[in-house]
Amino acid sequence: MKITRIKVGAGSCGIAAGATELLTFIRKEVKDIPIVEVGCVGHCYAEPLVEIETDGGPFFYERVQPKKEHLDRMLALKEEGRLVERKQRSGREMIKVLALAGRIDMTSIDEYIAHGGYTALKKALEMKPADIVAEVKASGLRGRGGGGFPTGTKWGFLAAKEAKEKVLICNADEGDPGAFMDRSLMESVPHQVLEGMLIGALATGATQLTIYCRAEYPLAIRNLKIAIDQIYERGLNKLGTRTVEFRLKEGAGAFVCGEETAMIHSLEGKRGTPRFRPPYPTDSGYKGYPTAINNVETFGNVPLILKEGAAAFASVGTQGSKGTKLFALAGDVKYPGLAEVPMGVTIGDIVYEVGGAERGSVKAVQIGGPSGGCIPADKFDAVVDYDSLKSLGAIMGSGGLIVIGQNRCMVETARYFLEFTARESCGKCTFCRIGTKRMLERLEKITHGKGNADDVAFLADLGPKVIKGSLCGLGQTAPNPVISTLRYFKHEYDAHTVHHKCPALQCNQLSDVAIHIDKCIKCGICVKTCAVKAISPEFVVDNAICTRCNSCIEVCPKKTISRVEKGTGHYGKSGGKS
Amino acid sequence: MSHLSELLRKIDTDRSNLIKALQAVQTDEGYISNAAIEAIAHHFTIATVEVEGVVSFYAQFKRVKPGKYKISVCDGTACHIKGASLVTGWLSEDLGIKDGQTDKEGLFSLETVACLGCCSLAPVISVNGKVFGNLDRKGLLKILKDYRKGGAA
Numbered sequence: 001m002k003i004t005r006i007k008v009g010a011g012s013c014g015i016a017a018g019a020t021e022l023l024t025f026i027r028k029e030v031k032d033i034p035i036v037e038v039g040c041v042g043h044c045y046a047e048p049l050v051e052i053e054t055d056g057g058p059f060f061y062e063r064v065q066p067k068k069e070h071l072d073r074m075l076a077l078k079e080e081g082r083l084v085e086r087k088q089r090s091g092r093e094m095i096k097v098l099a100l101a102g103r104i105d106m107t108s109i110d111e112y113i114a115h116g117g118y119t120a121l122k123k124a125l126e127m128k129p130a131d132i133v134a135e136v137k138a139s140g141l142r143g144r145g146g147g148g149f150p151t152g153t154k155w156g157f158l159a160a161k162e163a164k165e166k167v168l169i170c171n172a173d174e175g176d177p178g179a180f181m182d183r184s185l186m187e188s189v190p191h192q193v194l195e196g197m198l199i200g201a202l203a204t205g206a207t208q209l210t211i212y213c214r215a216e217y218p219l220a221i222r223n224l225k226i227a228i229d230q231i232y233e234r235g236l237n238k239l240g241t242r243t244v245e246f247r248l249k250e251g252a253g254a255f256v257c258g259e260e261t262a263m264i265h266s267l268e269g270k271r272g273t274p275r276f277r278p279p280y281p282t283d284s285g286y287k288g289y290p291t292a293i294n295n296v297e298t299f300g301n302v303p304l305i306l307k308e309g310a311a312a313f314a315s316v317g318t319q320g321s322k323g324t325k326l327f328a329l330a331g332d333v334k335y336p337g338l339a340e341v342p343m344g345v346t347i348g349d350i351v352y353e354v355g356g357a358e359r360g361s362v363k364a365v366q367i368g369g370p371s372g373g374c375i376p377a378d379k380f381d382a383v384v385d386y387d388s389l390k391s392l393g394a395i396m397g398s399g400g401l402i403v404i405g406q407n408r409c410m411v412e413t414a415r416y417f418l419e420f421t422a423r424e425s426c427g428k429c430t431f432c433r434i435g436t437k438r439m440l441e442r443l444e445k446i447t448h449g450k451g452n453a454d455d456v457a458f459l460a461d462l463g464p465k466v467i468k469g470s471l472c473g474l475g476q477t478a479p480n481p482v483i484s485t486l487r488y489f490k491h492e493y494d495a496h497t498v499h500h501k502c503p504a505l506q507c508n509q510l511s512d513v514a515i516h517i518d519k520c521i522k523c524g525i526c527v528k529t530c531a532v533k534a535i536s537p538e539f540v541v542d543n544a545i546c547t548r549c550n551s552c553i554e555v556c557p558k559k560t561i562s563r564v565e566k567g568t569g570h571y572g573k574s575g576g577k578s
Numbered sequence: 579m580s581h582l583s584e585l586l587r588k589i590d591t592d593r594s595n596l597i598k599a600l601q602a603v604q605t606d607e608g609y610i611s612n613a614a615i616e617a618i619a620h621h622f623t624i625a626t627v628e629v630e631g632v633v634s635f636y637a638q639f640k641r642v643k644p645g646k647y648k649i650s651v652c653d654g655t656a657c658h659i660k661g662a663s664l665v666t667g668w669l670s671e672d673l674g675i676k677d678g679q680t681d682k683e684g685l686f687s688l689e690t691v692a693c694l695g696c697c698s699l700a701p702v703i704s705v706n707g708k709v710f711g712n713l714d715r716k717g718l719l720k721i722l723k724d725y726r727k728g729g730a731a
Binding site for chain 1: 637
């Protein structure tokens, strides 16, 4: 077999895992084979990932180090170091939107075109705008950013408007912590998103195309800029008789700007606060012009619909949710990364088969970020679609899926999300601004072991009120993590409030640290590591001094140090039980 | 001052470019100074309080001069459950500064950010935009040491 190219995964996750050093090394060592930077194939756990492209098919190598032996075995196409394809994963996945992600040079328009890129746009150019809208409607595509609003319907609203300027915005402000689908798509195949926007412009008559991307995604911004320039060079932005231009705006770090009216304010150079709807943006949006906002992944789906036809697109999925969905899988799983699955697979399929988590090791998944909810493991046979997730108290959200292991505390998890939304609340609505703060205070009290039944009742009471009293999606969903954990993990709240115990031993104030001396080899690394000198030369942790920083637990080569129930650890003479 | 107006001259005076202008100034100077706020207000013909209002709204804008190496600790969900608060603690302890502060030498500044989007490598930090993943205490202290020696790790 002849090696035709070496492809190195150089998306953000690849770079973080050392792809830059690897690229430098390979470029120095290999002179006669083209080396290209590609995006992410989704197997983030295996980064840095290299694909050896041959005339007999691809060979993937995982966790490649800048070492001669690693390079040699790849060039010899050896078995060792190869990425093992797991049937459990490939059996559940359905790669459509991400088909080109990580497989083509992320900055090459020619390679995108060679793989069928811009054929959808060409097709759209021969269609009437109303027919494009109808096609997208018939596909059943719903907004991938969280809301799940039918894309074709939204486009229909904008198309029906008569105005001097009409604005189509791509929401690339992927703010949910734990979500990175949009980043990956924009980095790996920027043209696919832009092609979707151009088709959107044709369908709706939009005159301005704006991308609002978070500033935290420098590589995505770079690749989008390169792609936009290439589009201009090729004249692909010429839509019949008119020419459209892209504007790329960087966000400035405010979660609420993912909400459409807040985003419009931000684009206008104002504080990113939401406003009342109606008027809806399709009636009066950016600078008063009719405006439609779609998410990155939504635009990424559009070329597929035009290419394969609405019927084929809609043949995948469930009754109310069509096509595939990208999930950013992270947390307590063996194979974190990006997964694309058809709507209608079960949560268990994603967690156990794709993610490789062991059955029994998982307590819950958190779906939908700070707006979503926690779904317990015994409900993992629920299918992934917009409506079934809603009935479980979570939301599809943008696609962040965090797996929570048995050793994590659900009260602490809820507290974490509330802390996030309380910080990110823009302050406009009282219930969101003050309500989230009050809820957070009670959650802190509980995780500190000072809570009681009243606090739990308070949370259950205030949560629904915050939902009712908030204007935008942030406040309307902020209590979800608390409400869903109260629904499924009430016993953990009770353990904290009635027994003042954290069953997962995660809450600092409710746990001690102890060395299990019988297995200790007395190497002394923990004593040296401890910043507050809480470990005596006899290897006893003084919990009155210990800050619960976990450093000793991390460094112990024999894993003999662990957290134990509060009060069972040793307390030195300097302090009582604090 | 003249440097600032030089920078701003390239930016259209339409209000919708306010955030872009602030970003340009911050990229150039590292933070938004009082002088910058005045210059920007003048550029867009709006009140300084309007500019101040936008600056304080967005987490990206800093009113304090950052260190040579800006450390961002990711506290996204995945990093959080993988121990982001421990990472912040280890950094605070070693650098002697808290979230949002810059050390006395002006070498390091520390901030917590929502999500760097590298969840599969949690916990992660970034130093001047370079991401380091799968951190433990030892690895983290080595990164600091390498930067102290004066250079990217």
